[in-house]
Amino acid sequence: MTREEVANICKAMSDANRLRIIEMLSSGEKCGCELLEELQVTQPTLSHHMKVLSDCGLVSSRIEGKWHHYSISSERFADYKEYIVAISCNKKQNKEVSCCCNK
């Protein structure tokens, strides 16, 4: 997973409404109308958000008649998790660290 892909996923998750959607999907797939009931947005806005989440690969959908069932793409999400968890954020920050500028 490239850095650009991670950036795209982060961008998709950088909106509170889309985070709410992901939270809802984390308990299992939901149809659009069900998501719409919870969020304070119009239907076209929800449609836009679902497109953003789908385009970055985070969410996949399954059509059944007139209903679209959305769910988190677990493989894709696992790759993202892996990237985040790999950021170690070293605690032992040596205060006497040599700077690049000490020439």
Place this chain on the structure above:
Amino acid sequence: MTREEVANICKAMSDANRLRIIEMLSSGEKCGCELLEELQVTQPTLSHHMKVLSDCGLVSSRIEGKWHHYSISSERFADYKEYIVAISCNKKQNKEVSCCCNK
């Protein structure tokens, strides 16, 4: 950590240059000039990115003379990780799930 805070952190991480910065900081603190050498941006642009990363609490800095040493705020990052890991992305997607619309 509120959903808005997570969204802000995601927004800060939604740029490939800033992700690169975070990757570099994950191996320990770095001064601005050191980050600048790696990235293909001007100094004001780097300064802007560091402000974005600082404003969301992801990065903290330590001033030593004319050098600013940046590092990942491990507590803040841990909170973010916790949120991400908590998203379970349920694999058992019951195909016969009852839709909200079955009235």
Place this chain on the structure above:
DNA sequence: AGTATACATAGATGGTTGTCAATATGTTTT
């Protein structure tokens, strides 16, 4: 066939973002 429902698309709008050049501020060195 006609109506209702679920979702997508198009177009508009106000706000935000990443980037740069120019300039300012503060620190170290000579």
Place this chain on the structure above:
DNA sequence: AAAACATATTGACAACCATCTATGTATACT
């Protein structure tokens, strides 16, 4: 004091974003 260095701020600009209204498309129900 002057020059060099590290970083921040300002102002500008093109690109992008979240949202809405209006409309289109497709499916299901009566």
